[in-house]
Amino acid sequence: MSNRNSDWDDDMELTSRKSDNKDLVRFFGRLISNWYWFVLCGLLGLLCSFIYLRYTIPTYKVTAKILVSDDKKGGGMLSASALGDLSGLMGAKNSVDNEVEVLRTADLMREMVIAEEEYVVYFKSGTVHSIPTTSIPFKVNLLSDVDSISLTKSYTLKAMPNSVMEVSDRDTTFQVKLGAPFVIDGVGVLKLERSALVSNNKSDEYGFSIMPIRKATDGLIKALTVEVTNKLVSTIDLTLDHSLPRRGEQLLAVFIQKYMGRNLHDKNVIADSTLAFINTRLSKITEELAGVEDRISGYKQSTKLADITEQSKILLQESAGYNKSLAEVEAQLAMLDALSSYLQSSANPRVVPSSVLPQDVAFNALVTKYNELVLHRERLLLANTEDNPLVQNVTSQIAGLRQDMINNVGSTRRNLDLTRQKNVQMSGALTSQIQQVPTIERGYIDLARLQQIKQAQYIFLQEKWEETAISRTANVSNAKVIDSPKAGDKPVSPKRKVVYFIGLLLGLIVPLCFIYVRDLFNLRVRGKDDLDRLSHLPVLGMVAHSDENKYVVVSKTSRSPIAEQFRALRTNLEFVLHGGKTILFTSSMSGEGKSYVALNLAVSLALLDKKVLLMELDLRKPSITSKLGLPAGKGFSHYIIREDMRIEEIVMPSGVHENVSLIQAGVIPPNPAELLIAPRAEQLMKELAQRYDYILMDAPPVGMVTDAQLLARYADTCLYLVRQDFTYKEQLRIPSDLQMKNKISNVQLIINDVKVNRGYYGGYGYGYGYGYGYGDYGQENNKGRFSILTKLRRKKS
Template sequence: MKSKNIDWEDEADLSTNPSSDTDFRRIIGIVLSNWYWFLLCGLIGLAFSFFKVRYSVPSYNIRAKLIVSDDKKGGDLSASPLGELSGIMGTKSSVENEVEVLKTSDLMREMVLAEQAFITYSYTGKFHKVPIMAPPYKLEILSSPDSISTTYDFKIIPGDKGRFKLESEGISKSVKHGEAFLIDGLGTFRLYQNASPTDAEGYYGVRVASVRSTISGLSKSFSVSVTNKNVSTIDLTLVHQLPKQGERLLKSLIEKYVERNLHDKNVVADSTLSFINERLSKITDELAGVEDRISGYKQNTQLADIGEQSRILLENSANYTKSIAEAETQLSALDAITSYLSDTRNPRVVPSSILAQDGTFAALTSKYNELVLQRERLLLANTEDNPLVQNVTNQIAGLRDDMIANVGSTRRQLELAKQNQVQLSNRVTSQIQRVPTIERGYIDLARLQQIKQAQYIFLQEKWEETAIGRTANVSNSKIIDSPKGDVLPFEPKRRMTYALGLVLGLAIPALLLWLKDLLNVRIQSIDDIERNSSLPILGMIAHSEEHDQVVVSKTSRSPIAEQFRAMRTNLEFALNGGKILLFTSSMSGEGKSYVALNLAVTLALLDKKVLIMELDLRKPSITSKLGLLAGSGFSHYVVRQDMRLEEIIMPSGAHENVDLIQAGAIPPNPAELLVHHRTQELVRELSKRYDYILMDAPPVGMVTDAQLLSRYADSCLYLVRQGFTYKEQLRIPNELVLSNKIKPIHLIVNDVQKKGGYYSGYGYGYGYGYGDYGQEEKRRKRWQFWKK
């Protein structure tokens, strides 16, 4: 009864996943079928980009460049005859240190306060707000800027008689031109009108922000970088919406940086000059007193010229006393420095140029002065309990101990040197004691005069050096490229904005289509079948708008009739000489009875005798679709031993060569009837009478009836309905083949609808590509344009 077996596992192995070329064509087909959505969303994206570019406030890059004195990179700005003296007052900073100084909030705060950058003006038109640099109104703050605790946007409404109205959320203030007024939470202000507004369609506004938030905002838009490591240049960039105002702010920032740099150097010089002036005043008074004593001594004693011996003794004594004087001067300086360092409660800058050159002490003094200046700057905006201030204070204390230890060591060395000179001086003094008493008294006064005079000369020299050094002080940085705003705005970038709007516009429909395809669980295309099944597809049946169940006739030339004819042709190769076909599916409603009826008529058109067996004993439907009355059928024949075959065979009415065996009464045990010996005898006898036998079985995904009937069939046609069958259900026929429960199985795709795209002309046998060939054109009324 069965035809030659085919190895369907080998046939399944020959099927592969769709190639990348097929996937690409499928994607192109989906895009082309939904081109109007891509066009619409693309235009919407470009429209949004246009409005963003049109109504966004552009931002500009303001650039400047500094060169910094750095010995490592040859950027010394003090290359002059007085350059060495200017270096006495402090050490030079490296490029990296200056970059960090330029980034500090304290420097930005000085610029914000100097330029009143916390007050900004704008003009609000019909669509957007535009910042302006020269508004017709000017708001001046009279109180401390630190009193501003929050940010307010005020709308300026001009009134009569020089009055204005400031409106904001929860605030409405009527003020007079040039008159001070108070706003709670902000402070005291005064509003002026510089010119008359010319545009009445919008209004002017002023924003008052806290100093801290303004510093934070400007710091985010301000960047400092060293683009070339081989030179000591620093690039400054400020992003601002008003190029001219941005240039002014950046220029002010650079000026504040230069002023602070010079201030740090001058503080050390001024401290040293103050100390020297104090000592000079005291030494001058002492020297004048000694000279008065010498003049009086000579008058009282009528002293004449001292002899040669006295001259030699005096010269020797002068040399020793000069050395002692220098030692005492340095000891006095050490005592003064010690007094400076002893004040732990209020650290002060220590003079660095009044001692003999000592590399270790000079380095400690320079570092100590830097920390003292840094502590003073931090105390401007912080308290002494601040961790940063305490850290600097601890460093100052550590350096103070090191400096005190260094001063103590230097003092001991000076005292030893002084003792040595005193011993030598005592020897000369013992010789001088031999001269007359008058001459000896004169020598004592002359020696004291020399000591005071040496101190005076020493301090005077140091004062001149320090004064010249302070005059020669220059900033360690210089502007080599003044602040300039770019011609083109930094943002928005027109091309990038339009490109991004177009890409996002096209991405939205693409994403929605991808999500639709991802979330769809039903069969929509041949590609879904090929990805989830390796079984061959025998044919495709298009969607039919006709209400008749039988759409195939001898004279029909419709596309769907040609598809059934194509399936008949493919069926000859699939049966390979067999004649019994089993129709089943995954669930009810996929069109088994519909396909079986029309395929039976198609086979009958070849003058073949065809029998349809309604073996869905649980829910028969062929009888009702043909409009026949229910009568004796298969269940009656199997149960009643005396019933003959002719009693259950009846004409189908679809074609003279198509007969029908109805299901009969619905039995309580359909599975047992299908494997009954009478069923085997029935199939054997029918095979002798008919050329083709079509068995309409229940869905195999719900009951096992189809598996039981497969023993009689030569081939199984498995129905898959587009938009109805679940993708997961395609595993059922594959598992049946792999487990040898039903073999062979061919797929038939039913109810394929032409929706456009790549798969609209894709099919097996006669598909949609057949078109309306051979049909008479059905005229449509003009109002039925949607049916075209």
């Protein structure tokens, strides 16, 4: 069971893949069939691109690079200057990001616009559009304030005799004299002057546009790009898009100059502010210092003071020396007391710490010898007892040395006591002398301290004033131009190759989209592919479109492609009938060619020397009789109503072939459906089946009435007509539903009125699977008649 499912899945996947490939091939075939539209639209797209490039003003890219000092990256120009200590307080720190924002400000761009008068744009008038230019023989000067421009105005200039200029726009025309001021509403006071740039062609017409400062500034800001392309260095790239490369270079250069000038001005303002601050402080500190010095001089004169300061320093130094000596003596006494206690403990001989009294050489020698004996005694005890004479000898020596050291420590301590008493006495005497310093001297010390503070402030400010004054004269901008403005040789917009490519692409996309949308919204059957996709019923054959004016195109001598189609249809029909002989013709609606196909198929069957009967059973709207040019006579309705009528009375020759007979519809009855299923009708069909080899029933459209469903009981097969570009796709559900519900069995589809277009439908040819095409094969040799191929070729040419 799993293998069957796997095979089924593989079959479904293969079918889906084939269907997808077929749709893709069909789509490309459709594109190929409309190749001339792609060529035409592609050429049209290229033409539009050429026109666009011809009349589009090119834009050039002007680039420049500047280097700025960045304190964060160690490139600050103030780092080694005199203002280095004050720059943090005065806001002079730099960074690349800050400078980028400064370069993007509208105020800086406004300065450049005003300096270069970029609010006035000159142009040369052309046939289609105006071209910006800088070579104009006239110059416009704005005499009023630049902020007085509130409207954008554009005027053309024409030279007149006597230095008179004609100024005109769409609404007004007036004349002004060169050098004479004139007023334009919304602009201000202007004056025209002759420029040194004189055009070589006197017939050229020029003009100018004047716009508000803000509009000109905004336009240049949008055209300016300021960016840091490398974060590791402190360089800034500036790019200006302009239609005139030389003018763009000039504008960008002036813009950079304005930026550097503003930067230098900011530095000078900081330096000037610093100098003013220092001068103010210097004057105040000078006054305060002079006042303190006057107070000191008066104080000394009033108190008759000598240079007590030096004396006081000496007393303080001596007192500090005695105090230090006293502290050292106290420390040594404490150490001697600890050492004496250590030596008096004679329980076990122990090593005495050395360097306790580094200044006493004799004591240090006793300590060294004592420690050696103690260590020697300990080594002897490792192999002997304390009763050993050697051990006892060493022990007695140790006891003697200990007593000597105790005596030495006692003697040294007595000497230190005497030294301490002396130091205490001297320190007390000095303290008494210090306490005897007059209170007046203390006042003098306070004044001297204040004098030192004021003097230090005065010296610091004087040094900073000198440094700032020197740096003020050496101030430079923190930016440097390392790549001057240069315009590219080729315009950046529009790009010719890109425009041509887009034009060609759009030219190819338009017919592609048109074909896709046309197919997407197409509701009618376009060919066999639609039948394969929308219906599961088999296609018996296809009938091509015929330009002939007659209804019967099949004859004994006919070898036209359409005649071969009916022969192929006849061949396929033999495999469908399986020995049957009754064929029903129907369709979804009227006008799909049932009668036409039935007539020609009847003749094609008759050429096999078969007896063929064509029954006109469209009792509501019969058409075969009129198409054959036969008079109306007795027919099917008469036979069903009149029981005494015989079959021979309604059967008549068709006139198209001796083996083809016709039964007309007869009079149009009020109840055609009831007549078609009458018992006499069933008897008629049985008798006709015995007399004829083939019976072709032309029934009404099954999509409109039920007559075809009623006639299906007599038919061995049903040929369902589908007309190209006429039958709706939705109507293909009708035959499928009829067969699925067993209302009509053995339904075969026939595609009628197929317009031959090999590229569009992949070249199915004629017939069903045999592919008769338009070649020399099968064409008639009649000189007076053109084949369908010849007509189609001439029609295309």
